[in-house]
Amino acid sequence: MSTMKAAVLVAPGRFEVSDVPMPEIGPDEVLIWVERCGICGTDVHIFNGHYSAHNLPLIPGHELAGTIAGLGENVTGLEIGRKAVVDINFGCGNCFYCRRNEILNCASVEQLGIGRDGAFAEFVSVPQRHVITAPDDVPFEILALVEPVACVVRATRKANVGIGQSAVVLGAGPIGNMHIQLLRLAGAAPVVVLEANPYRAELAVAAGADAVVSDALELKAVVSDLTDGRGADVAVECVGIPELYRLAFDVIRPGGHVSAFGLAAEGESHSLPLLETVLRENSLKGSVAGMGQDMHDALVLLRHGRLRTDAFTGSAIGIDRIQTAFEGNDMPSGQLKMSVVMDSAAVSA
Known part of the structure; x- marks a missing residue:
């Protein structure tokens, strides 16, 4: 094969599904046949022109699960036909940040589907050291969740959440729902x-939330009541709205922590009351992507059924319908996430 089908984002808001050249495989690279690729909130930001617009035209997609289809001449220890997922953050592998598994800060970092062509395509090539083989008994729809779950694994680690600590999750979309489950774990x-969305609130309860509040003006009182007046140990912002970041600081206790996860628009900011932050010994830490051991741990959790995944795996579309999916017209009831399947004929209408 010299060409493959791919969804190319040619401009903000416009995909073109067409035949494009097959990716070349370098001597240390692996060719992955993409079976399924989840649609991430980051992909939606890219589609809307809010993020990575300078990289267009681009094949987005990074929540992939697939099968090893080709091996570079230097690749060892991998077999064609094995199921695999991909650690999508490609650093130099040698610098201070890569050695500390802080790859996003590497001067030469590239992210699959964000800074280089990704997995809304039949095939993608990746460095061998970023390929993680998966057991045959884990279905592709579960494997496509490894990357987003890894992001939440990393954020939960950074928040240093312990047994019996109280937590607030601001926003119960797909990633917020995963945060609820990881915090409970x-x-x-x-x-x-x-x-505020009733159907997402219902799914948050199913995911294990102890209380769901629809009105932001009532949240502080509810948190205070459930924490003996102290406030939460941890608040996770999952939406990327400055007002919710302000609310996160309002609902944590003295000595509490805000986990910054939601992607705000470029240039948006939150004014931090410095004296209060110092005197209360509050903290803030950002986290956005899973990498390294986070990916392996996410795969273990999913393989052994530690997360409820039914709201993430029940909706798939063929690549030919990707434009409609990104325009927000295809999400069925009871689902938080949609995946793209490369073989459109394999997806029921």
Whole structure:
């Protein structure tokens, strides 16, 4: 094969599904036949022109699961036909940041589907050291969740959540729902969620939220009541709205922590009350992507059923319908996430 089908984002808001050249495989690279690729909130930001617009035209897509289809001449230890997922953050592998698994800060970092062509395509080539083989008994729809779950694994680690610590999750979309579940796995209690959308609020309860609040004006009082007046140990912002970041600081206790996860628009900011932050010994830490061991741990959690995945795996579309999917017209009831399947004929209408 010299060409493959791919969804190319040629301009903000406009995909073209067409035949494009097959990716070349370098001597240390692996060719992955993409079976399924989830649509991420970051992909939506790229589609809307809010993020990575300078990289267009681009094949987005980074939440991939597939099968090894080709091996570079220097590749060892991998076999064609094995299921695989991909650690999508490609650093130099040698610098201070790469050695510390802080690859996003590497001066030469590239992210699959964000800074280089990704997985809304039949095939993608990646460095061997970023390929993680997966057991045959884990279905592709579950494997496509490894990358987003890894992002939440990393954020939960950075938040240093312990058993019996209280947590607030601001926004219960796909990533917020995963945060609810990972916080519970880490031992957080209670887990309080702010979500105005009734159907997402219902799914948050199913994911294990102890309380769901629809009105931001009521959140602080609910958190105070559930934490003996202290406030939450941790608040996770999952939406990327400055007002919610301000609310996150309002609902944490003295000595509490804000986990910054939601992608705000470029140039948006939150004014931090410095004296209050110092005197209360509050903290803020950003986290956006899973990498390295985060990916392996996410695969273990998913393989052994530690997360409820039914709201993430029940909706798939063929690549030919990707424009409609990104325009927001295809999400069925009871689902938080949609995936793209390369073989459109394999997806029921």
